[in-house]
Amino acid sequence: MAEDKTHFGFREVAAEDKAKLVKNVFDSVANKYDVMNDLMSMGIHRIWKRIALQLSHVRYGEKVLDLAGGTGDMTLLFQKRVGDAGQVVLSDINAAMLSRGRDRLLDQGISGNVQYAQIDAEKLPFADNQFDCVCIAFGLRNVTHKEEALRSIFNVLKPGGRAIILEFSEVQGSLLKKTYDFYSFKFLPLMGKLVANDAESYRYLAESIRMHPNQETLKQMMATAGFERCEYFNLTHGVVAVHRGYKL
Template sequence: MRDDKQTTHFGFRQVPVTEKAKLVRNVFDSVADQYDLMNDLMSFGIHRLWKRLTIFLSQVRYGERVLDLAGGTGDLTRLFHPRVGDKGEVVLADINAAMLRRGRDRLTDEGIVRGVRYAQVDAQCLPFEDDTFDCITIAFGLRNVTDKDKALASMYRVLKPGGRLLVLEFSKPTSELFGKVYDLYSFKLLPLMGKLVAGDPDSYRYLAESIRMHPDQNTLKGMMTKAGFERVEYFNLTQGVVAIHRGYKF
């Protein structure tokens, strides 16, 4: 039984474990309408390159089944769709209904209908059968999960043997000097952009804090290995601001 007094981090704050999911949901309810625009502004558009590299490293082929976990507004699903073709399937999944709805509307407007399903799910307890997917991606979502070890174990369970997990997430800059510049940008400019564009500086302050609380590259590699993944490796992007971790289930 979970101890109601157990706490976890929400940004830099300590909150009861039972409350974190609700707090995270409130953040993404708030930012959903401006999410794509803010991604472009915050990353100067580079997030599109990070996502394309994730697709490349996924090695997804025609006819495969892909789970785009924490898929939000559907950027990765949109890129996976032509790769899996009419014999494959992409499941766009997110715990947040507002984000999932925005992703579905966006893809439908673009004519992407066949071969895509939508599911509102919790990464910690995925409602899929064992050995279901050839590939799972989670982009900029793992840091918001309360129990990351439980989520990684759940992802491992629903992957087919030979399947792979790719985690695209903010990480730790490899240069101390660049890290200081990045801190200044994150804690000063991001909340200001959030205020001016989305009218919500607090949500973007949380996003900056959640990045700092996320495990660094080697720690996450160890967590994936502990969950059962093999040949785990990571690729630093933009001087380690972002990293792609890849692991296989054999």
């Protein structure tokens, strides 16, 4: 693929166009995002996120960047861990998603240790060595230049800091893979049409998962970006995986 091309789902598009196409997807689904997450995963996404929290080893007083944080699920978990002495920055490139996340947290009375930023994961506007943990949950597959995002994450982490990447990955087992493919390409778009009035965005979701680097590939990409002690943990037979790497 030429350097100025990338994938938007199964389609090959100009790299400069992908961010706009992804924006359109999340502008469309923002209002139904949380409902659809619960329906699509039958609520299991909440368990995946709690496991990612545990693997992050975030402690009281630390500073966390929640990249592509959307409606704030991970921020809600992190802000309880860091307490009043810590800080969580909820960030997203999409204004509609970030606005829903901010409203949700404020409605729950959460304000003191959470800040908000509309930012691009490929070009983080922070000085080096700022965060104890950077988490990106279900967002990396939508990034155009994943290598740039990983390097940017590495730069803003403090020495000893951790990157946590929670993302859909490669399902393990041929029988489960066939079942998962049927669910993804037949059931998800139908559910998207019925609940969110948007089948195409959920068809893109299924396609983007298949185009995302698998577990071993992403692990190597993290190592190339400078991370050490890189490892991953398959959840639900590889439907998702948590990758962790350290800046030492």
